[in-house]
Amino acid sequence: NAGVTQTPKFQVLKTGQSMTLQCAQDMNHNSMYWYRQDPGMGLRLIYYSASEGTTDKGEVPNGYNVSRLNKREFSLRLESAAPSQTSVYFCASSQGLTGETQYFGPGTRLLVL
Amino acid sequence: AQSVTQLDSQVPVFEEAPVELRCNYSSSVSVYLFWYVQYPNQGLQLLLKYLSGSTLVKGINGFEAEFNKSQTSFHLRKPSVHISDTAEYFCAVRYSSASKIIFGSGTRLSIRP
Numbered sequence: 672n673a674g675v676t677q678t679p680k681f682q683v684l685k686t687g688q689s690m691t692l693q694c695a696q697d698m699n700h701n702s703m704y705w706y707r708q709d710p711g712m713g714l715r716l717i718y719y720s721a722s723e724g725t726t727d728k729g730e731v732p733n734g735y736n737v738s739r740l741n742k743r744e745f746s747l748r749l750e751s752a753a754p755s756q757t758s759v760y761f762c763a764s765s766q767g768l769t770g771e772t773q774y775f776g777p778g779t780r781l782l783v784l
Numbered sequence: 785a786q787s788v789t790q791l792d793s794q795v796p797v798f799e800e801a802p803v804e805l806r807c808n809y810s811s812s813v814s815v816y817l818f819w820y821v822q823y824p825n826q827g828l829q830l831l832l833k834y835l836s837g838s839t840l841v842k843g844i845n846g847f848e849a850e851f852n853k854s855q856t857s858f859h860l861r862k863p864s865v866h867i868s869d870t871a872e873y874f875c876a877v878r879y880s881s882a883s884k885i886i887f888g889s890g891t892r893l894s895i896r897p
Contacts, residue, residue: 675827706887711793711889711890712889713790713874713887713888713889713890714828714874714887715887716884716885719883719884721883727883729884730884761827761828763827763828768878768883768884772818772830772833773828773830773885774829775827775828775829776827777826777827778825778826778827
């Protein structure tokens, strides 16, 4: 089992460019999440998907879109990148929402110039 | 508002000394509580969690935490730390009325030989 995988590992963008961060899990989990991690701010939830076919906004959704392509994959898209989106992005998955352990991917480091 | 607070952003300790990392959450009738650890350049992994039952929870790597409902706290402890415990530790809470987990801002544990 690979667990949760994320691509790419690193990315540099110019302001205004777009990109999609990919995430996949092989644990047959129902729920998936996208977080961003910034120094001193912990993890903040961007979007989550409680189950296949559903997505909901988290704490900081502005400037992002998501797609739950199937049960395995949950992608995060930046339509027009801004320097404020420079961060480390983590994808996670869990069997359900209630009291379930979340399993995290290794992260994507994004720099927007 | 629902929140979780980690008062200490950094905790330096000597190797083999005991450590306590503090976590407090805003009052609620029912909560699920988690501690995650993040080693350098990695994603987060679960240390332990409290869902119900015994208020003393034991986790991996010799860590334990105690749920104190009256003080709305879930402090993490280890009686003797090792260099390998150097990492950032995140407390997280899920309120039973919410579908999302809220992460604290993290505590960086640094171990001195």
